[in-house]
Amino acid sequence: MSRATPIPDDLPASGAWRPGDPVGARRFLSLAVDRPLLLESGAQLSSIDVAYETWGTLDAAASNAVLVCHALTGDSHAAGRDGWWEGLIGPGRPLDTDRYFVVCSNVLGGCQGTTGPASDDPSTGRPYGSAFPVVTIRDMVRVQASLADSLGVDRWRAVVGGSMGGMQALEWAVTYPDRVGALILASTTAEASAQQIAWSHIGRSAVLTDPEFRGGDYYDAAPGEGPWRGLMVARMCAQVTYRSDEVFAERFHRSVIDRFAFSAAPVFDIENYLDYHGIKLVRRFDANSYLRLNRAMDLHDVGRSRGSRTRALERVRAPVLVSSVRSDGLYPPSQQLALVADFESLGVPVRHVELDSPHGHDAFLIETQLLGPPVAEFLDDPKGAAQ
Amino acid sequence: MSRATPIPDDLPASGAWRPGDPVGARRFLSLAVDRPLLLESGAQLSSIDVAYETWGTLDAAASNAVLVCHALTGDSHAAGRDGWWEGLIGPGRPLDTDRYFVVCSNVLGGCQGTTGPASDDPSTGRPYGSAFPVVTIRDMVRVQASLADSLGVDRWRAVVGGSMGGMQALEWAVTYPDRVGALILASTTAEASAQQIAWSHIGRSAVLTDPEFRGGDYYDAAPGEGPWRGLMVARMCAQVTYRSDEVFAERFHRSVIDRFAFSAAPVFDIENYLDYHGIKLVRRFDANSYLRLNRAMDLHDVGRSRGSRTRALERVRAPVLVSSVRSDGLYPPSQQLALVADFESLGVPVRHVELDSPHGHDAFLIETQLLGPPVAEFLDDPKGAAQ
Numbered sequence: 001m002s003r004a005t006p007i008p009d010d011l012p013a014s015g016a017w018r019p020g021d022p023v024g025a026r027r028f029l030s031l032a033v034d035r036p037l038l039l040e041s042g043a044q045l046s047s048i049d050v051a052y053e054t055w056g057t058l059d060a061a062a063s064n065a066v067l068v069c070h071a072l073t074g075d076s077h078a079a080g081r082d083g084w085w086e087g088l089i090g091p092g093r094p095l096d097t098d099r100y101f102v103v104c105s106n107v108l109g110g111c112q113g114t115t116g117p118a119s120d121d122p123s124t125g126r127p128y129g130s131a132f133p134v135v136t137i138r139d140m141v142r143v144q145a146s147l148a149d150s151l152g153v154d155r156w157r158a159v160v161g162g163s164m165g166g167m168q169a170l171e172w173a174v175t176y177p178d179r180v181g182a183l184i185l186a187s188t189t190a191e192a193s194a195q196q197i198a199w200s201h202i203g204r205s206a207v208l209t210d211p212e213f214r215g216g217d218y219y220d221a222a223p224g225e226g227p228w229r230g231l232m233v234a235r236m237c238a239q240v241t242y243r244s245d246e247v248f249a250e251r252f253h254r255s256v257i258d259r260f261a262f263s264a265a266p267v268f269d270i271e272n273y274l275d276y277h278g279i280k281l282v283r284r285f286d287a288n289s290y291l292r293l294n295r296a297m298d299l300h301d302v303g304r305s306r307g308s309r310t311r312a313l314e315r316v317r318a319p320v321l322v323s324s325v326r327s328d329g330l331y332p333p334s335q336q337l338a339l340v341a342d343f344e345s346l347g348v349p350v351r352h353v354e355l356d357s358p359h360g361h362d363a364f365l366i367e368t369q370l371l372g373p374p375v376a377e378f379l380d381d382p383k384g385a386a387q
Numbered sequence: 388m389s390r391a392t393p394i395p396d397d398l399p400a401s402g403a404w405r406p407g408d409p410v411g412a413r414r415f416l417s418l419a420v421d422r423p424l425l426l427e428s429g430a431q432l433s434s435i436d437v438a439y440e441t442w443g444t445l446d447a448a449a450s451n452a453v454l455v456c457h458a459l460t461g462d463s464h465a466a467g468r469d470g471w472w473e474g475l476i477g478p479g480r481p482l483d484t485d486r487y488f489v490v491c492s493n494v495l496g497g498c499q500g501t502t503g504p505a506s507d508d509p510s511t512g513r514p515y516g517s518a519f520p521v522v523t524i525r526d527m528v529r530v531q532a533s534l535a536d537s538l539g540v541d542r543w544r545a546v547v548g549g550s551m552g553g554m555q556a557l558e559w560a561v562t563y564p565d566r567v568g569a570l571i572l573a574s575t576t577a578e579a580s581a582q583q584i585a586w587s588h589i590g591r592s593a594v595l596t597d598p599e600f601r602g603g604d605y606y607d608a609a610p611g612e613g614p615w616r617g618l619m620v621a622r623m624c625a626q627v628t629y630r631s632d633e634v635f636a637e638r639f640h641r642s643v644i645d646r647f648a649f650s651a652a653p654v655f656d657i658e659n660y661l662d663y664h665g666i667k668l669v670r671r672f673d674a675n676s677y678l679r680l681n682r683a684m685d686l687h688d689v690g691r692s693r694g695s696r697t698r699a700l701e702r703v704r705a706p707v708l709v710s711s712v713r714s715d716g717l718y719p720p721s722q723q724l725a726l727v728a729d730f731e732s733l734g735v736p737v738r739h740v741e742l743d744s745p746h747g748h749d750a751f752l753i754e755t756q757l758l759g760p761p762v763a764e765f766l767d768d769p770k771g772a773a774q
Contacts, residue, residue, distance in 0.1 A: 040649065041649030042649070133649075134649045134650060134651055136649070191641060192641070193632060193635070193636055193640075193641075194632075194635035194636055194638070194639035194640055194641065194655070194656075194657040195627065195631075195632040195635045195636070195657075197641075197655050197657050197658065198627045198635060198657050198658075198661060199627060201623070201653070201655075201657070201658040201661055202620065202623050202624050202627065202661065205619070205620050205623060205661075205662075205665075206593060206620050209597070209616035209617070209619070209620060210596070211598060229596035230596070232592070232596070233589065233592050233593050233596060233620065236588070236589050236592060237589050237624055240582065240585045240586060240589065244582075245580060245581075245582040245716075245719060248580070248581035248582045248585060249580055249581055249582070251581070252581035253580075253581055254578060254579070254580075254581065254584075254688060262426075262427065262428035262429075262520075262521045262523070262686065263521060264521055264678060264679075264682060266588070267682075267685070267686075268581070268584050268588075268685065269581075270581040270582075270584050270585050270588070271584065271585075271588040274585060274588055274589065274592075275592075278592075291651060292651075295651060298654070298655065299649065299654075301641060329632075329716060332632060
């Protein structure tokens with residue numbers, strides 16, 4: 001039994017990081033203004049800032065760098081205290097920072113330091129908001145390639161990611177096959193499915209129909225007056241798709257918040273849990289970024305404008321580790337098995353592992369003790385492990 | 388390739404049926420004002436109207452009546468043109484109206500003729516709105532029992548329902564064991580799970596956070612100015628849970644609305660499909676009813692205040708047919724199998740069938756050609772079929 005989470009009336013209009021906020025462990029790269037990035041959509045962006053973090057030391061031959069790509073609401077803070085993959089990255093851990101130089105950057109379109117809709121548009125001096133263009137996974141990867149250049153990394157020892165991070169990792173291996181030494185794809189897909197697009201559309205619809213979203217130009221709204229309601233509903237919905245019936249039954253069953261009541265107000269602990277997660281995201285995320293990154297995932301299709309999925313995947317030169325979670329209903333094992341089958345038929349060395357976890361899609365973040373051993377083994381000897 | 392569904396700007400504030408609207412095949416029963424219904428919550432309702440439909444003829448011994456209970460957004464129009472179970476009910480069909488007298492009533496708290504939040508509160512002459520009490524599945528069943536009395540049906544030949552309709556059917560057999568000759572439970576559960584409550588809470592949150600919901604008192608809003616956005620998002624979300632990854636992949640895959648565009652506006656057919664279903668529900672449903680009926684499903688727990696689930700189920704005297712759908716992620720087969728195991732251990736004759744359909748939860752409505760044969764066979768000889 002727990003207490004109901006009160007919904008605060010001062011939630012921020014945007015939880016985006018803004019210049020002047022605590023920098024944390026972020027470092028920044030500014031991409032030169034004289035080299036505007038031409039996006040896949042045809043739009044251009046200039047003055048891109050990239051927020052990133054690194055752990056470990058790049059060796060003299062620049063041969064030990066590992067790129068970690070984050071998922072939808074992740075950021076550059078993958079390791080260290082409260083890092084989203086803390087259990088996987090660190091000294092002596094599977095991504096061993098005593099051996100590897102690990103890099104993680106906030107994606108283009110994100111809201112934790114890399115240029116996104118909450119960033120100032122240099123042409124107006126105000127946040128882009130509705131003017132921020134649609135970005136794709138390929139656009140994110142091109143920005144990461146500029147970061148690799150600036151770090152002196154010609155070729156990653158490995159590129160690693162789960163969910164949207166896995167989409168980026170896959171695009172890395174297809175776009176820059178010579179720059180990827182090994183590829184780790186966790187709980188991801190070669191192309192977004194109709195059901196994944198459906199969930200994405202529902203989250204977007206929740207935000208877009210919030211009148212406080214104001215078409216995307218809400219950055220001057222006072223606390224409590226931004227599109228927090230829509231973003232909260234979007235996150236609550238996503239949260240259910242990230243977990244599983246099994247784990248909710250185990251954790252919450254029908255337990256009630258305080259005492260049983262025939263009430264229209266929240267009655268059950270699971271309702272409280274969802275409210276909590278909705279509120280938590282609103283404090284650290286931005287509604288426009290949520291829309292843009294979800295759309296990037298919808299548009300993810302490794303075969304797009306490359307002839308076919310097979311044509312795209314045959315460019316991959318790296319051995320591949322693919323991991324699934326048996327209880328993942330959002331990125332079901334069938335999606336990863338399809339990737340494995342494609343790689344096998346193309347003669348790309350590939351190993352598949354299925355994590356026996358009840359935690360659904362989020363297991364790739366939660367179950368680092370299950371994901372870690374195959375990752376460590378694969379990184380030691382990618383070709384050998386993937387035979 | 389299809390065209391994007393434009394979202395109309397004149398959607399009704401409520402899609403509830405109101406006196407003066409076309410009656411269709413509805414008949415009405417008014418429960419006497421001198422016998423107010425004491426709800427399970429302790430609240431009282433007087434002047435309850437029940438909208439119902441019947442098909443076939445009650446025999447002289449009143450021994451051939453079958454009660455059909457509807458699901459969340461259903462109504463009394465189960466059979467005939469556009470009836471929600473048209474494939475199952477009719478002359479020569481599994482619920483054969485040449486043999487059976489089939490009855491279906493709109494539930495208490497609904498919005499298609501039976502008293503609900505959109506009905507006028509006799510004490511004010513205006514819609515109940517926010518003043519409408521929380522109702523439970525047991526309250527719905529008690530109202531149906533009054534309808535049975537008025538129709539001269541002491542004992543139903545069978546009580547049949549799917550999803551929320553199955554909850555009602557189960558409560559019938561537990562509350563009035565002597566009045567139920569056979570029980571058919573399709574895609575339902577003995578108690579709502581945490582995940583089911585989670586989805587329900589998300590739908591509610593989408594409605595409650597729509598500022599046009601106005602706490603539930605929106606009935607005088609002009610077209611386009613009611614809580615249609617919130618109800619639309621709630622329905623879109625529910626629609627995904629009602630179907631399956633498999634069937635969306637088959638039907639939509641990644642097909643696009645018109646031509647491929649790097650756009651923040653709807654791009655994919657699946658987005659259009661969800662918008663279409665959201666709009667369609669807004670035209671025929673009421674936001675307050677949506678909240679109350681979802682809450683009734685959350686509160687469904689056959690064991691509540693009966694000592695235990697076993698204590699409740701041991702009251703059942705009717706043979707039972709339980710059906711599942713292999714692809715149902717919302718009411719997964721494990722829930723129906725748990726019911727079957729309970730009945731078996733209590734010595735209640737029970738038969739279980741699993742429909743091999745890709746259509747998910749909605750298969751109980753869609754796949755009448757799969758559900759029909761076991762239903763017909765069971766109705767012919769419930770005890771024999773359930774041995």
